[in-house]
Amino acid sequence: MRAEPLIFELSKPGRQGVSMPPLDVPEAELPAELCRDSLPLPEVSEIDVIRHYTRLSQLNHAVDIGFYPLGSCTMKYNPKINELAARLPGFAQIHPLQDEATVQGALELMYELQHYLAEISGFDTVTLQPAAGAHGELTGILIARAYFASIGDTGRTTVLVPDSAHGTNPATAAMAGYKVVTIPSDARGNVDIERLRAAVGPDTAALMITNPNTLGLWDENIDEAIRIVHEAGGLVYNDGANFNAILGIARPGDLGFDIMHFNLHKTFSTPHGGGGPGAGPVGVKQHLAPFLPGPVVTRHEGETPEYRWSWPERSIGKIHSFHGNFGMHVRAYTYIRMHGAEGLRQISEDAVLAANYLQARLRDRYHIPYDRPCMHEFVASAVRQKQHGVRALDIAKRLLDFGVHPPTIYFPLIVDEALMIEPTETESIETLDYFIDAMRQIADEAERNPEYVHSAPHETFFKRLDEVRANRQLNLRWVPPTDAQEAAAD
Numbered sequence: 038m039r040a041e042p043l044i045f046e047l048s049k050p051g052r053q054g055v056s057m058p059p060l061d062v063p064e065a066e067l068p069a070e071l072c073r074d075s076l077p078l079p080e081v082s083e084i085d086v087i088r089h090y091t092r093l094s095q096l097n098h099a100v101d102i103g104f105y106p107l108g109s110c111t112m113k114y115n116p117k118i119n120e121l122a123a124r125l126p127g128f129a130q131i132h133p134l135q136d137e138a139t140v141q142g143a144l145e146l147m148y149e150l151q152h153y154l155a156e157i158s159g160f161d162t163v164t165l166q167p168a169a170g171a172h173g174e175l176t177g178i179l180i181a182r183a184y185f186a187s188i189g190d191t192g193r194t195t196v197l198v199p200d201s202a203h204g205t206n207p208a209t210a211a212m213a214g215y216k217v218v219t220i221p222s223d224a225r226g227n228v229d230i231e232r233l234r235a236a237v238g239p240d241t242a243a244l245m246i247t248n249p250n251t252l253g254l255w256d257e258n259i260d261e262a263i264r265i266v267h268e269a270g271g272l273v274y275n276d277g278a279n280f281n282a283i284l285g286i287a288r289p290g291d292l293g294f295d296i297m298h299f300n301l302h303k304t305f306s307t308p309h310g311g312g313g314p315g316a317g318p319v320g321v322k323q324h325l326a327p328f329l330p331g332p333v334v335t336r337h338e339g340e341t342p343e344y345r346w347s348w349p350e351r352s353i354g355k356i357h358s359f360h361g362n363f364g365m366h367v368r369a370y371t372y373i374r375m376h377g378a379e380g381l382r383q384i385s386e387d388a389v390l391a392a393n394y395l396q397a398r399l400r401d402r403y404h405i406p407y408d409r410p411c412m413h414e415f416v417a418s419a420v421r422q423k424q425h426g427v428r429a430l431d432i433a434k435r436l437l438d439f440g441v442h443p444p445t446i447y448f449p450l451i452v453d454e455a456l457m458i459e460p461t462e463t464e465s466i467e468t469l470d471y472f473i474d475a476m477r478q479i480a481d482e483a484e485r486n487p488e489y490v491h492s493a494p495h496e497t498f499f500k501r502l503d504e505v506r507a508n509r510q511l512n513l514r515w516v517p518p519t520d521a522q523e524a525a526a527d
């Protein structure tokens with residue numbers, strides 16, 4: 038691919054991509070505080086803009102381009118009908134400050150989505166406000182804190198988190214003012230139940246646990262773990278990032294969890310967007326419902342039912358401006374309605390089948406540290422390849438040459454050289470086989486020609502990046518070169 042000039046470099050004074058219609062209203066002065074003398078935007082034509090953004094999109098990987106088995110993130114295909122629904126003018130063009138009477142359809146959709154999520158998960162009420170899983174975690178733990186404060190139980194200062202947890206769990210607990218105690222996993226990848234028992238006490242506010250866990254395994258001790266924490270008066274939080282494995286099969290609310298977040302951008306096919314427009318609704322049991330962030334949509338029966346905003350009695354307050362990422366609510370609602378109850382179950386069954394198929398066909402070439410039937414993802418390890426000097430990072434880079442996004446690597450932290458693979462239910466058997474062949478070929482290369490893997494990728498526009506520099510000196514913004522730099526370049 039040719040390195041094209043950046044759009045800023047194409048700028049020519051006076052060139053433009055739009056022509057405004059002639060003014061048909063009297064000209065008026067803009068308020069001075071809204072005006073700037075100089076705004077260094079490039080002056081370019083429409084085709085320049087289109088080529089610039091199309092080219093940028095081609096430099097990225099995306100689920101619409103190729104396989105994306107990024108473990109824990111559930112990079113499933115985002116059906117385009119979701120986009121169609123979200124762009125309906127009645128949804129796309131409303132304003133969050135509009136009077137309730139004028140947005141009954143939108144409120145009804147939110148109410149129904151709250152209800153569907155509650156039904157699918159076994160919780161009593163749901164808030165749609167949080168904008169991401171991590172944001173949902175914070176919401177959930179703040180609810181737990183408010184609950185204990187309301188019953189005068191002020192001695193609960195600790196949150197327990199298994200060592201396989203996502204980093205957002207301990208971060209959330211710490212942000213909410215709790216001391217974090219890490220609970221190790223046992224040899225089968227479950228939370229170590231004896232260590233949990235020893236750690237639980239009158240100071241336990243909550244256990245935050247991911248089930249199925251980040252090893253892609255159903256925690257075989259989950260009932261016992263929940264019982265131990267409840268008997269000590271604590272609450273149990275389910276990190277629902279892996280909900281895609283159990284839709285229509287198991288309901289976390291029925292298992293005894295008190296709180297759970299959903300990642301609509303994982304389980305319910307709304308786009309993951311550059312850290313932006315996610316949605317992390319939170320479900321709670323009845324005893325915690327009064328503490329939900331407000332406002333929530335409630336339904337009032339009458340000749341025609343009416344939907345209104347209302348505030349839970351002891352609400353922790355707002356956790357997002359307005360009502361959360363409404364466009365994502367429309368997409369998730371569409372997805373749920375498209376599939377129905379049986380379709381949702383099928384999604385999970387297919388996701389689990391795909392992951393087990395990959396695990397079964399890769400286990401002779403890659404070490405599987407916790408080798409038992411997995412849920413919707415599994416964790417392999419590159420320890421065998423490491424003997425030849427090839428690490429998980431090298432395998433990830435080499436996969437780019439096959440047009441495949443790498444799996445999650447070096448997570449969970451308890452697996453050496455982890456490769457966390459999540460195929461999702463949306464991939465065909467041909468794609469899964471292609472990935473298997475690629476992984477097997479890379480295992481061969483690691484033995485015969487480790488240097489080739491070590492220096493990958495070979496086919497991509499950018500080759501191996503300096504990861505440390507990319508992390509420490511993240512550079513996402515074009516800055517005009519100084520005169521001195523330009524002179525030096527000439």
Ligand SMILES: *Cc1c(COP(=O)(O)O)cnc(C)c1O
Pocket residue numbers: 109110169170171172202203205206247251276278279300315317
């Ligand atoms: C993705 C994920 C989170 C965080 O969710 P975001 O929506 O990315 O904030 C938390 N826990 C686990 C296990 C996850 O996979």
